[in-house]
Amino acid sequence: MIGSVSPGLVLILGALLVPFLPGKLRYAYMLALPVLAGLQLYGLEQGNFAQTEIFGYTLTLVRVDKLSVVFGTIFLIAAFLNVIYGLHQRDAMQEVAALVYSGAAISAVFVGDLISLFVFWELTAISSVFLIWASRSERAIRAGLRYLIIQVGSGVILLAGVTLYAQQTGSIAFGHLGLTNLATGLILIAFGIKAAFPFLHNWLQDAYPEATVTGTVVLSAFTTKLAIYALVRGYPGTEILIYIGAIMTVFPVFFAVIENDLRRVLAYSLNNQVGFMVVGIGIGTPLALNGAVSHAFVHIIYKSLLFMSMGAVLHRTGTIKGSELGGLFKSMPLTTLFCIVGAASISAFPLFSGFVTKSLILTATAEQGYVIAWLVLLFASAGVFHHSGIKIPYFAFFAHDSGLRCREAPLNMLIAMGIAAGLCIFFGVYPDPLYALLPYEADYAPYTASHVLSQLQLLLFSALAFALLMRTGLYPPELRATNLDSDWLYRKAAPALVRRVMALGGEVRDGAVAHAKRWLEATFLQIHRHHGPSGILARTLSTGSTVLWVVVLLGLTLLMAYL
Amino acid sequence: MDDAHSRHGPGAPEPGNGHWLYRPRTVNGIFWGLALICAVLGLADLFYRRHTIFAFESIPGFFGIFGFVVCVGLVLGAKQLRKILKRDENYYDR
Numbered sequence: 001m002i003g004s005v006s007p008g009l010v011l012i013l014g015a016l017l018v019p020f021l022p023g024k025l026r027y028a029y030m031l032a033l034p035v036l037a038g039l040q041l042y043g044l045e046q047g048n049f050a051q052t053e054i055f056g057y058t059l060t061l062v063r064v065d066k067l068s069v070v071f072g073t074i075f076l077i078a079a080f081l082n083v084i085y086g087l088h089q090r091d092a093m094q095e096v097a098a099l100v101y102s103g104a105a106i107s108a109v110f111v112g113d114l115i116s117l118f119v120f121w122e123l124t125a126i127s128s129v130f131l132i133w134a135s136r137s138e139r140a141i142r143a144g145l146r147y148l149i150i151q152v153g154s155g156v157i158l159l160a161g162v163t164l165y166a167q168q169t170g171s172i173a174f175g176h177l178g179l180t181n182l183a184t185g186l187i188l189i190a191f192g193i194k195a196a197f198p199f200l201h202n203w204l205q206d207a208y209p210e211a212t213v214t215g216t217v218v219l220s221a222f223t224t225k226l227a228i229y230a231l232v233r234g235y236p237g238t239e240i241l242i243y244i245g246a247i248m249t250v251f252p253v254f255f256a257v258i259e260n261d262l263r264r265v266l267a268y269s270l271n272n273q274v275g276f277m278v279v280g281i282g283i284g285t286p287l288a289l290n291g292a293v294s295h296a297f298v299h300i301i302y303k304s305l306l307f308m309s310m311g312a313v314l315h316r317t318g319t320i321k322g323s324e325l326g327g328l329f330k331s332m333p334l335t336t337l338f339c340i341v342g343a344a345s346i347s348a349f350p351l352f353s354g355f356v357t358k359s360l361i362l363t364a365t366a367e368q369g370y371v372i373a374w375l376v377l378l379f380a381s382a383g384v385f386h387h388s389g390i391k392i393p394y395f396a397f398f399a400h401d402s403g404l405r406c407r408e409a410p411l412n413m414l415i416a417m418g419i420a421a422g423l424c425i426f427f428g429v430y431p432d433p434l435y436a437l438l439p440y441e442a443d444y445a446p447y448t449a450s451h452v453l454s455q456l457q458l459l460l461f462s463a464l465a466f467a468l469l470m471r472t473g474l475y476p477p478e479l480r481a482t483n484l485d486s487d488w489l490y491r492k493a494a495p496a497l498v499r500r501v502m503a504l505g506g507e508v509r510d511g512a513v514a515h516a517k518r519w520l521e522a523t524f525l526q527i528h529r530h531h532g533p534s535g536i537l538a539r540t541l542s543t544g545s546t547v548l549w550v551v552v553l554l555g556l557t558l559l560m561a562y563l
Numbered sequence: 564m565d566d567a568h569s570r571h572g573p574g575a576p577e578p579g580n581g582h583w584l585y586r587p588r589t590v591n592g593i594f595w596g597l598a599l600i601c602a603v604l605g606l607a608d609l610f611y612r613r614h615t616i617f618a619f620e621s622i623p624g625f626f627g628i629f630g631f632v633v634c635v636g637l638v639l640g641a642k643q644l645r646k647i648l649k650r651d652e653n654y655y656d657r
Contacts, residue, residue, distance in 0.1 A: 257638060379633045386634050453604065453607060462631065476641065476642045482652055483649060
C-alpha cells in the first residue's frame with residue numbers, strides 16, 4: 001500500500017509509463033497495474049483521506065466506504081479483463097486511453113467532494129474518446145466528436161450545478177443530494193446524461209459501436225456505471241427515477257429488435273439494463289439499492305463478455321452486421337459458448353449472474369406497490385431475453401449459414417471471455433460473496449421455488465414466442481439499414497433547421513442589399529443629373545453673361561443694404 | 564466435394580445445411596422440445612403455491628402467458644416501428 005493514494009491514481013499515473021515499455025515487459029506491466037491498484041484498494045481503511053483545503057472548501061481525494069469499495073472492486077475487475085482482452089493489439093494510444101479512463105472512473109468513485117468528482121468526470125470523457133478515435137475512420141472521428149461534446153457538456157452542467165450548490169449550502173461534500181432545487185436538478189441532469197436517460201441517451205448507441213474491438217468493451221464498463229454510482233450516492237429514493245428508469249428499460253428493446261449492427265443491439269440492451277438500476281435507485285429501499293448496486297456489478301461482467309464475443313466476431317470476420325453473419329458456431333465454438341453464457345446471464349436465467357441481482361430490484365418494486373413499474377420491468381425482462389439472450393447468439397452464430405469461415409478468437413480474447421463467463425456462473429450459483437460486498441442491510445434469498453419457476457416460465461415462453469415467429473416467418477429479417485433515434489434531432493433536424501434559417505437570413509440579406517443598391521443608384525443618378533457633365537450645375541457659361549449675373553447680384557445686394 | 568456441395572461452384576463456402584444442427588428434424592425437435600418444457604412449466608403452477616406480492620401473480624401460467632404475449636407484441640410492434648424509422652444504411656453519411 002502506498003500511503004493513502006486513490007487506487008484510480010495508480011492506474012492513471014501508471015498508464016503514463018506504458019508507451020515507453022517494450023513488448024512483453026509492457027504486457028506484464030499492464031496486467032500488474034490493476035492488481036497493484038486492487039492491493040492499494042484493500043489496503044485502505046474506511047474513512048476520508050488525502051484531504052486538502054482550497055478557498056475554504058475541503059477536497060477529499062479518497063473516501064473509503066462500502067459503496068465506493070464495491071464499485072472500485074468491479075471497476076478494477078473490468079480493467080483487468082480489458083487488459084487481457086486487448087493484449088493482441090499493438091496500439092499504445094488505446095492502451096494508455098483505456099488505463100487512464102478506467103483510473104479516472106475509479107478515482108471518481110473514491111472522491112468525497114463534488115469538485116474532485118467534476119475533475120474525474122471530465123477526465124473519463126476526454127480519455128475515453130480516444131478509444132473511439134482509435135478506429136481511425138471518418139465515421140469514428142465524427143461519432144467521437146459528437147460523443148465528446150455531449151460528455152463534456154455533462155461535465156459543464158455538473159459544474160454549474162455544483163457552483164450553485166456550493167453557494168447555497170456552503171459545502172461541496174458529495175453525499176445525499178435529493179432533487180430539491182435548481183442546483184441539485186442540474187447535477188441530476190449531468191448524472192442523467194452519463195447514465196443515458198431517455199432523450200439524453202443516444203450518445204451511447206451512436207458512439208460505442210464505432211469504437212475499436214477492445215474500445216467498445218472498455219467503454220461499456222465504466223461511464224454509465226459511474227453515473228449509477230453517483231445516483232446511488234446522491235439521489236436514492238428520488239421517485240422520478242422510477243419512471244425514468246422504467247422508460248429506459250422499455251424503449252431500447254424495440255430498437256434492439258430491428259437493429260442490424262449487433263454491437264449497437266448490445267448498446268441498446270446496455271441502456272435497458274441501466275434502466276433497471278435507475279428504477280432500483282428510485283425505489284430507494286435498502287433492498288432496491290442493493291439490487292441496483294449488485295446489478296451494476298454483475299452487469300459490468302456479462303455486458304463486457306457479450307461485447308467481447310461480438311468484438312471477437314468483428315475481429316475475425318471484419319463485420320458485425322446481423323444480415324451478413326450466421327453459422328459461426330462451427331468456426332468459433334468457444335466464442336459461441338462464452339457468448340451464450342453472457343446471454344443467459346443478461347437474461348437472468350437461474351444459475352447465471354443476472355438472476356441473483358435483477359430479482360432484488362423486481363421484488364423491491366413490487367414490495368413498494370408500484371404495479372405498473374413492476375409490469376414494465378417484467379416486460380423489459382422478457383424483452384432483454386428476446387434481443388440479447390436470443391437474437392445476439394442466434395444471428396451471429398446460428399441462423400442461416402453465411403458461409404463465413406474464420407479462425408477461433410485469439411487466445412488472449414478467449415482467456416478474458418473465459419474468466420468473465422466463469423464469474424457469471426460463479427456469482428449465479430454462489431451469490432453470497434457478492435451479497436456480502438453490498439452496502440446496505442437487506443436479506444434476500446434468490447433461489448426459492450417461486451422465483452425460479454416464475455422466471456423460467458417467463459423466459460421459456462418468450463423463447464417459444466421467438467421460435468414461433470421465426471417458423472411462421474413473422475420475425476422481421478435483419479436488414480442493412482439505419483434506424484432513426486433521438487440523434488436524428490441533432491444530426492439531421494438541427495442542421496437542416498440551421499440551413500433553413502441561414503437560407504432565410506440569406507434571402508433577407510439579399511433583399512436588403514438589393515433595396516439599398518436601388519436606392520443608392522437612384523441617389524447617384526439624381527446627383528449625376530444635377531452635377532454630372534451635362535447637369536445644370538456643371539454647365540459652362542460665357543464670360544459676358546457671367547459678368548452680367550455678377551452685376552445683377554451686386555445690384556441686388558446694394559438694394560438690400562439701403563432697404 | 565460431393566454433388567450436393569459442388570453446385571455452389573468451386574471455392575464457394577460449404578453451406579451449413581449439411582450440419583446436423585441445421586437438419587429439419589433437429590430444428591423441429593428443438594421447437595417441440597421447447598413447447599413441451601413450456602407446457603410442463605405451465606402445468607407446474609397447478610401443483611405448488613407461488614409466493615406472491617400481487618394477487619394476479621397467482622393466476623396459473625401468469626408469467627408464461629405474459630412473456631409470450633409481450634414478446635409477440637414486441638416483435639410485431641418493432642416491425643411497425645421499422646416503417647417509420649428505417650432509412651438507408653448510409654443515411655447519415657450522405
